[in-house]
Amino acid sequence: GVNHIAVFAKDLEATAKFYSEIMDMPVVSVAPNRDSEESTHMNVAIGNGMRLSFFDFPHVPRLQKKAPEGVGNVMHIALPIARNIFTEIKERCDRNKIKYEEGGGAIYVKDPNGLAIELMPFD
DSSP: OEEEEEOOSSSSHHHHHIIIISSOEEEEEEEEETTTTEEEEEEEEEEEEEEEEEEOOTTGGGGOOOOOOOTTHHHHHHHEEHHHHHHHHHHHHHHOOOEEEEETEEEEOOOOTOEEEEEEEEO
């Protein structure tokens, strides 16, 4: 299985708020990045023991810009979500005016870093 997916973050505070308040996925740790003192490493629990690991590098200007979509980048991360939780997340997106697309019974939403998340409801 997959333990974590590492993602560059533009804004860790906005990222933490999005995942904890909108997606109901808690931040489980925040620590200095062991490889770079200027960077922070934040883990978000996404279920089944898996995490999204976000890293900010505020001292590196190129990472503060939006990366182009294309080959070698992640298209989206698909997460199975219990239908009742799926409905709650969708309602929170609506209340907070967070845009999403619907397709095939799922919704696709982008986090504050531009990372696309597919939420796939199950009963």
